[in-house]
Amino acid sequence: MTSTEIPSGFHKAIRWYPPAYDIRVDEVPVPRIQHPDDVIVKVKLAALCGSDLHIYRGHGGINSVHVCGHEFIGEVVALGESYGSDAQGRPALYSSLKVGDKVVSPFTVNCGECHVCRLGYTGRCLDGGLFGSPALDGGQAQYVRVPKAGGTLFNLSNPSTWSSALPEETKKNALLNIADSSLLMLADILPTGVFAALQAINHPKVAPVITGKPWPHCFSKDDVLGNEVSFTESDRILTVAVIGLGPVGVCATVSMLDVLATRKIPFQLVAIDPVESRREKMKAVYNTIDVEGKGTGDFAVLAIDEAKAKIGEWTAGVGATAVLEVVGNTSAINLAYEVVRAFGVIVSVGVHGEPPLPMSGRQLYNKNISLDFGRCPSRAMFPPAFDLLVKRQDVFGGIGEPASLVDRIVDFSQAADIYRAFEKNQIGKVIFDPWK
Incomplete structure (x- = not known):
């Protein structure tokens, strides 16, 4: 395993408690590598999505406490043993992903290697999973474990590992100049x-x-x-x-x-x-x-x-x-x-x-x-979504303006109030900063 220094104790996470409408900020154990294909990401920003409300309202058929959220962007801080220059015949990130790389994650895990993923139906990968569920803790936390990360993540530090219809120079400049709050939309809502x-x-x-x-x-x-x-x-x-x-x-x-x-x-x-x-x-x-x-x-x-x-x-x-x-x-x-x-x-x-x-x-x-x-295969849809994000920065680039998709960036202490306001249509898209 390759890693930077990860806290050995606890980190902050937004968790949902059954049966409904109960959001708390807890101190929970920092996630660790459990499988050679895992990656640990230090979350920079995580968003609240309308899909989170199904669980919040108790309509998801779920009765287990878990870390919320399936939209996050951050930095790689630990890599499982599968990652290295000799990862032949596997998705490109197994060979190229490094500690320190900036990444955004689709809202589902996708192996990138099975028949379903090869056809582009990544949202229904047989080895997949949904972030922010009892089966897989979500990204509204300071750290998150990403299974099958070589087939899941997009490496924003190395855009050569994914396609775009944009000229290469335009693509690189966009990644240098577009805010993380905007790039975060590539996790779910824009794809x-x-x-x-x-x-x-x-x-x-x-x-x-x-x-x-x-x-x-x-x-x-x-x-x-x-x-x-x-x-x-x-x-x-x-x-x-x-x-x-x-x-x-x-x-x-x-x-x-x-x-x-x-x-x-x-x-x-x-x-x-x-x-x-x-x-x-x-x-x-x-x-x-x-x-x-x-x-x-x-x-x-x-x-x-x-x-x-x-x-x-x-x-x-x-x-x-x-x-x-x-x-x-x-x-x-x-x-x-x-x-x-x-x-x-x-x-x-x-x-x-x-x-x-x-x-x-x-x-x-x-x-x-x-x-x-059905569910969007968000990893497959990432390239055209990225191209539209670049084109429409007039809409997707700002925060808090009448035409901005993102209304506010808040700290975890406001999580319960923000969930409540979002559920009542009193606020639009909100992003959490886990480190505020």
């Missing part, structure tokens, strides 16, 4: 937002609008229209709804706007949330984005009933082609079903609890809709 947008824009149900050719000729390279009636200009307008404007919903909306603007796709996009403060945040974010990043489509931020009316107005009652559901509850899914068109797609990246889905098979059949559910 998840990009994931939702890319799932929708690349879905087969969206292909006729994108290609201008009806089903099934939208999948053919031939110029045959396959229909005696040509597409009208309005048939080429993609109508999208984003349900939920918490931090991930904002990221999903910004990601979708970027995709539409980059591909020059005509669009109508409505961002929906019943909470006024979240709508105001989304409006401020949109107003901050430059003209190039907004595209040329129509954009609206509305409460639920107004959004339903707007979608009906835009589409003559047909409905949205794609709906991004970023909440993770039955009411949001019901709304998604209500506003999606026949032959539309619902992309759900919100963390759903135990209640069953509210739609019947008959309802799904009657609309020919597709449901795309």
Whole structure:
């Protein structure tokens, strides 16, 4: 094992106690290397995420005390025996990662070597695990153990170990100049937002609008229209709804706007949330984005009933082609079903609890809709998320401004109050500094 000096005693950690709404800051043993593939990270910053609220509210089916949090950035302070220059045939970090390197972690452990990881579905690695659960202590602590770290972490000190569509010099300069509070978004919320947008824009149900050719000729390279009636200009307008404007919903909306603007796709996009403060945040974010990043489509931020009316107005009652559901509850899914068109797609990246889905098979059949559910493979989504982070520093770079995704950076002593305020929608994205 290679390491710097790690305290041999205890460190501070934010822990959840069952059954619900009980957050405490405890002194717990400093984590140690347990497996040759482990790495110990000294946490510089850790974030509070909407997904943490499921456990906080007692809805996660969990009854064990554990360290919270799955978003963290920090410095490598100890390496297991697997790390070294002779680590052949394994992910690059097993050969190159060093003590002192700055790293950001996806919210799940990913081995990077199994069939599932090789396909890019890293969020469901068979050897994986979720930080901030009874099975794996989270990052809202001064130190955290990262299993399978060679396939999990991203080395921000050595950007040659991961890909980017940006020029190499741009990539290096970005890592020198972007704040850690911004880079921390690469742990979960920004990759998840990009994931939702890319799932929708690349879905087969969206292909006729994108290609201008009806089903099934939208999948053919031939110029045959396959229909005696040509597409009208309005048939080429993609109508999208984003349900939920918490931090991930904002990221999903910004990601979708970027995709539409980059591909020059005509669009109508409505961002929906019943909470006024979240709508105001989304409006401020949109107003901050430059003209190039907004595209040329129509954009609206509305409460639920107004959004339903707007979608009906835009589409003559047909409905949205794609709906991004970023909440993770039955009411949001019901709304998604209500506003999606026949032959539309619902992309759900919100963390759903135990209640069953509210739609019947008959309802799904009657609309020919597709449901795309589940966890973001955040490690696989890191490269495009990083590129968007660099492009949109106007939104993702600040703290505490009307258009900033991050509202505050606080110390651990405020943890219980911050969890309580976040749960009541009284504050947005908050980052903890374990060393304040």
